[in-house]
Amino acid sequence: MIVDISRKILIVGLGLLGGSYAKALKRFGFHISAVTKEQSSIDYALNEGIIDEGTTELDPKIIGEADLVIFALYPHIFVEWIEQNQKLLKSGAIITDVTGVKGSIVYKIQDMLREDLEFIAAHPMAGREVSGVENSSDKIFVGANYIVTPTDKNTPDGVNTCLELGRLLGFSNVTTLSPEEHDEMIGFLSQLTHCIAISLMTCNDKENMEKFTGDSFRDLTRIARINDLMWSELFIANKEALLNQMDMFLSKFNELKEMLETEDVDGMRKMMRHSTKRRALFEKK
Amino acid sequence: MIVDISRKILIVGLGLLGGSYAKALKRFGFHISAVTKEQSSIDYALNEGIIDEGTTELDPKIIGEADLVIFALYPHIFVEWIEQNQKLLKSGAIITDVTGVKGSIVYKIQDMLREDLEFIAAHPMAGREVSGVENSSDKIFVGANYIVTPTDKNTPDGVNTCLELGRLLGFSNVTTLSPEEHDEMIGFLSQLTHCIAISLMTCNDKENMEKFTGDSFRDLTRIARINDLMWSELFIANKEALLNQMDMFLSKFNELKEMLETEDVDGMRKMMRHSTKRRALFEKK
Secondary structure, three states: OOOOOOOEEEEEOOOHHHHHHHHHHHOOOOEEEEEOOOHHHHHHHHHHOOOOEEEOOOOHHHHHHOOEEEEOOOHHHHHHHHHHHHHHOOOOOEEEEOOOOOHHHHHHHHHHOOOOOEEOEEEEEOOOOOOOHHHOOHHHHOOOEEEEEOOOOOOHHHHHHHHHHHHHHOOOEEEEOOHHHHHHHHHHHHHHHHHHHHHHHHOOOOOOHHHHOOHHHHHHHHHHOOOHHHHHHHHHHOHHHHHHHHHHHHHHHHHHHHHHHOOOHHHHHHHHHHHHHHHHHOOOO | OOOOOOOEEEEEOOOHHHHHHHHHHHOOOOEEEEEOOOHHHHHHHHHHOOOOEEEOOOOHHHHHOOOEEEEOOOHHHHHHHHHHHHHHOOOOOEEEEOOOOOHHHHHHHHHHOOOOOEEOOEEEEOOOOOOOHHHOOHHHHOOOEEEEOOOOOOOHHHHHHHHHHHHHHOOOEEEEOOHHHHHHHHHHHHHHHHHHHHHHHHOOOOOOHHHHOOHHHHHHHHHHOOOHHHHHHHHHHOHHHHHHHHHHHHHHHHHHHHHHHOOOHHHHHHHHHHHHHHHHHOOOO
């Protein structure tokens, strides 16, 4: 089990999430190493004492010693890394990730992975509007969800290791979903909301609107400040599930529009009461 | 001018907004009276010292003595009140309101109003998620917009009285717009956002979604808890402007959907960068 602190943990990609993992795990005394693009990220993390060693190279020793490898990379870079470098990993190592989409990644990685390695996917639903290891913090996991998405290629030991990792990191809710359930849920709760926010933010470029804005519009567009590189990749990686959610939203929005056109007050009020009732479920506990 | 504190102010409809007006204006020493539906609202306001007298009846003395009359009623009740009771108002009285839509109300009221009265419309863009005079507070005007919507039937004195009222109430921004500009703005910033929030909240009734929700979905649906009676009336009272805004949103949302279908990454990234740039304008100062 992972609680054996003699296990060596390698983090590939030392950004906001990778750095936050390092911070949270270092408290337990694990040996933590990192492979990342920028030397400045390594320097920062060494200085802060959240990693024991790090490199910007494909160092066979650092990579080959790790018992648990956490990939905190963009989806396509993660896939490329495994294709090109999995030969460097130690036999028996467990691999996990932080990718926000699952179906299009999990099976691809598991299919190409060496027989003596196990990939158990996870999605830590935590983040901030800033990036980089310098902004990392283990506080971002408090109150957040950690979702493990096993397939029938996973072993009970692999799944349990990943669940325990989520608990050690400090996540408040640690659960499992199938990759498909995960993608449907994330398509609705996260990706559809971003699609709506950016459409609302760009659909009316009239000047001076900002002078009259109140909290409603601000709330609906907070996430319209968006990392275009990351989100366009995530949307495409979850294309089918997201298109399905977009259609469901469109159908409801058009229903409301039709009720307004025909001045169907009863229909609108019924929808608003449904909305009010359902929203109550989503209040922060 | 209204700063003459010997002027008597009558508030018709002593709810959250009417009560907040009373609180804010009482500080200056005005004589404030109220006509409202419930005796308990009058009792509360008398007890708090925010009105000098109040009635649930159509008291000819209270109504006939007012120099400035503020209507804080639902739009159709406001129109009915004027139709049936304007005979009770004092010659020369200035009338204003708090209605959240303008085009469908302002001209109707001005057309039916006695020649010796003046209606100058205003929209105080302030509110809370609770209602009733018991929840009233003059703090809700701080940081908020107060918009006066004159027509060519208004006099400079009427417009100035209304602008000064907004400043006395404590609004941070007091401006004028035409009724049509107002309705377009409110259709976009307020009503469209509510249409989106209730559609999002009701488009997917799958169970257990609330277990995985994060702040993005919560932000986009905060206003999905909605007063169905009031908002269905406001939507219909601004039907043409709102339908226009809904179409603009639909067109942009469908554009994004098409880019996702064809995997047009460059197009999506361009839209996201536009969104990010435009959102920066709407940050709270």
